[in-house]
Amino acid sequence: MNKMGTIISFTFKNKVRTKSFLITTLILILLISIGMNIPYFIKVFQGDDGAKDTQIGVVAEQGNRAAELLLSYAPPATAAADEDEDTDTVAFKAFASADDAALKQGLDDEKIEGYLTFDAKGSEGVPPVTYHSKDGELDKDLKTYLQGALQQINTQLIAGDKLTQEQVAAMFAPVSIGTQQLSTDGKDGAATDESKPVINYVIVYVLLILFFMSITMTGNMIAAEVTSEKSSRIMEILITSASPLTQMFGKVIGIFLVGLMQIAIISASIAINLMLPHNASILTDFDLDLGQLNYGILVYGFILYVLGYFLYALMYAAVGSIVSRTEDLGQALMPVMMCTFVAFYIPLFSISAPDTMLIKVASFVPITSPLSMVLRIGVGEVAFWEIAVSLVILLATTFGLGWLAAKIYRTGVLMYGKRPSIKEIRKAMKAYKI
Amino acid sequence: MEALKLEQVVKQYGDKTAVNGISLKVGPGEIYGLLGANGAGKTTTMRMVLGLIYPDGGKILYNGKPFSDELQHMMGYLPEERGLYPKVKVSDQIIYLARLRGMSAGDAEKSLRFWLERFDVPEYYNKKIEELSKGNQQKMGFIAAVVHKPQILILDEAFSGLDPVNVELLKDTVKELRDQGTSILFSTHRMEHVEELCRNITILDRSNTVVQGDIREIKKGYPREEVALRTVGELSGLDKIPGVSAVQKQERGYLLSISEIGAAQRILQHAMAAGEVEHFEIKEPTLNQIFIRAVGESNE
Ligand SMILES: Nc1ncnc2c1ncn2[C@@H]1O[C@H](COP(=O)(O)OP(=O)(O)O)[C@@H](O)[C@H]1O
Ligand SMILES: [Mg+2]
Numbered sequence: 191m192n193k194m195g196t197i198i199s200f201t202f203k204n205k206v207r208t209k210s211f212l213i214t215t216l217i218l219i220l221l222i223s224i225g226m227n228i229p230y231f232i233k234v235f236q237g238d239d240g241a242k243d244t245q246i247g248v249v250a251e252q253g254n255r256a257a258e259l260l261l262s263y264a265p266p267a268t269a270a271a272d273e274d275e276d277t278d279t280v281a282f283k284a285f286a287s288a289d290d291a292a293l294k295q296g297l298d299d300e301k302i303e304g305y306l307t308f309d310a311k312g313s314e315g316v317p318p319v320t321y322h323s324k325d326g327e328l329d330k331d332l333k334t335y336l337q338g339a340l341q342q343i344n345t346q347l348i349a350g351d352k353l354t355q356e357q358v359a360a361m362f363a364p365v366s367i368g369t370q371q372l373s374t375d376g377k378d379g380a381a382t383d384e385s386k387p388v389i390n391y392v393i394v395y396v397l398l399i400l401f402f403m404s405i406t407m408t409g410n411m412i413a414a415e416v417t418s419e420k421s422s423r424i425m426e427i428l429i430t431s432a433s434p435l436t437q438m439f440g441k442v443i444g445i446f447l448v449g450l451m452q453i454a455i456i457s458a459s460i461a462i463n464l465m466l467p468h469n470a471s472i473l474t475d476f477d478l479d480l481g482q483l484n485y486g487i488l489v490y491g492f493i494l495y496v497l498g499y500f501l502y503a504l505m506y507a508a509v510g511s512i513v514s515r516t517e518d519l520g521q522a523l524m525p526v527m528m529c530t531f532v533a534f535y536i537p538l539f540s541i542s543a544p545d546t547m548l549i550k551v552a553s554f555v556p557i558t559s560p561l562s563m564v565l566r567i568g569v570g571e572v573a574f575w576e577i578a579v580s581l582v583i584l585l586a587t588t589f590g591l592g593w594l595a596a597k598i599y600r601t602g603v604l605m606y607g608k609r610p611s612i613k614e615i616r617k618a619m620k621a622y623k624i
Numbered sequence: 625m626e627a628l629k630l631e632q633v634v635k636q637y638g639d640k641t642a643v644n645g646i647s648l649k650v651g652p653g654e655i656y657g658l659l660g661a662n663g664a665g666k667t668t669t670m671r672m673v674l675g676l677i678y679p680d681g682g683k684i685l686y687n688g689k690p691f692s693d694e695l696q697h698m699m700g701y702l703p704e705e706r707g708l709y710p711k712v713k714v715s716d717q718i719i720y721l722a723r724l725r726g727m728s729a730g731d732a733e734k735s736l737r738f739w740l741e742r743f744d745v746p747e748y749y750n751k752k753i754e755e756l757s758k759g760n761q762q763k764m765g766f767i768a769a770v771v772h773k774p775q776i777l778i779l780d781e782a783f784s785g786l787d788p789v790n791v792e793l794l795k796d797t798v799k800e801l802r803d804q805g806t807s808i809l810f811s812t813h814r815m816e817h818v819e820e821l822c823r824n825i826t827i828l829d830r831s832n833t834v835v836q837g838d839i840r841e842i843k844k845g846y847p848r849e850e851v852a853l854r855t856v857g858e859l860s861g862l863d864k865i866p867g868v869s870a871v872q873k874q875e876r877g878y879l880l881s882i883s884e885i886g887a888a889q890r891i892l893q894h895a896m897a898a899g900e901v902e903h904f905e906i907k908e909p910t911l912n913q914i915f916i917r918a919v920g921e922s923n924e
Pocket of ligand 2: 668
């Protein structure tokens, strides 16, 4: 056990100190920070920093009812409340004619976006309106806003004598539709028919991606480490100093801690970015509510991650110890990589249909179960016994593979040159104890 | 009792026999030489001694007992390829290796500093292996092999690739360890180091033992075939002496090959009759000559 500790700390320290680790971690932090701030940057570049105040000129002669109503128009309150701090306000300003000096000045200074003119009075209601601006364009949001405003004024003009201004405004206030989940008495207990709020999909996505990245990155790290120890023959000294099982698990755990640290750093940078004042609305923007999070998925997710990590890490280590040169490693790792891809893509493509037969089967097969089970727990339907059985299978496989991998490691270390045949490996594996 | 004893040890790789029935004994405080050309089976023999690979036949005993994991702590190994992490600091990896072999961190550190001082390079403590020259990397590998004070030390081609100064330094160190009681199994394909260090040797040729035993005894067993002669004046008629098969004129004096030992006396008499003799020596065969001969005979 003492030796195991020595190996774990040596592996951890050496990996964390490498330039490549520092660089990948920094790049990840940078990508996350950039990615999470993109919405904000877009706003800044569009000059759309939060609440935008647009000024629109209204050119009409005295006594134009439509123009007067427009100037006193106030948008319905409920619609605005939804949009939180992003409330754009549009202010209307009256001008006597299009040649007004103040209007011209305003347009030149870009204080005034454009102005509206009214055609000669036609039938009842608001006459046709023309929007004049420098670029001759009317942006979508503004158009919607103007249409809303003019529609309301139109109603008021036509039904003005029968309805008060408040009544008209009330007519145009959006009708609110709330949702209420029906509570059913499920036969299989809590796990059935649970509501799956968006946040759980997000968490499942995040877990799938984290898992996949973490496995491929640390897996390759382990394989490369083992191969380089083998090719530099340090392995010969190591094997004569500590048992192969200790060696292998020491390395795998050491690199596991490296991966865990990387995940902690990533999580911390996501949290910090979320906490930045200008990003405060990201969660609410996407309609996410942490309160709706199914915390079971985090707990099970962690257990599945740990077991899945060991399963894959041991496979990578075993392959790393068969290969004698780093150049040959990529090719030898192909089968393991394929497993990783399958384990990742099955649940990824099933995220909208988490209860298919494929996913059900996949959630019991050890190679795919860590991720498929996360999907089922997060957004599908799964009974507790299913989780338990899947975990037991995974645990047993991991132990079995650990033993097998240590055998391969012990044997592969001394096989140089040509790729050993299965028969040779089997014969040698019988000979060496671990 | 022998610290290390091999009895009829055999190792096969597929159809190929890498070591064919080697037997040898190394006592405490002895340096044992394992000689042979490339591919003779030296490294394979050492790996079996270390427990890295298992013999297909025969026995290996350590202080009379068979191999066990506890033994690993009392063995030190310098592999042919040196075996160090290129990108890790000398101190980190040597202390790590010492700890894996059961030393405490404090003792490992003390021992490492002692050895760095001994080799006059205390500043390497914080250097990475890849920053050091080949020869110095080799010294670090040597330190890694001895840092935990092993009783059995296995050195595979320890001197190859070193400059003469460092060869002397390592030789002295190895002798010191021997005098402290360490049993050392030492392989090389260069003969010149062996005569100075080893009492007993085994010469391997393509997996077979061809010559074995005490170096002096071995030499006695081979006929003396060379006479070195130096005189004040020039000599003539050396090649006419019966039993002389070849005469080589050298920078100073002559080197004569003789086919029977009686010829040596006739050469001396001939030289004394002609003038003053400065130097006369019936040369022992060198290990190199024995090696070439033994290997040649085994090939016939
Ligand atoms: N892992 C191995 N697989 C197959 N053949 C090997 C292996 N190791 C060594 N051999 C063969 O065994 C013979 C002895 O090799 P080795 O002990 O390394 O020789 P030496 O160290 O004396 O140069 C060589 O012919 C070599 O090709
Ligand atoms: Mg060798």
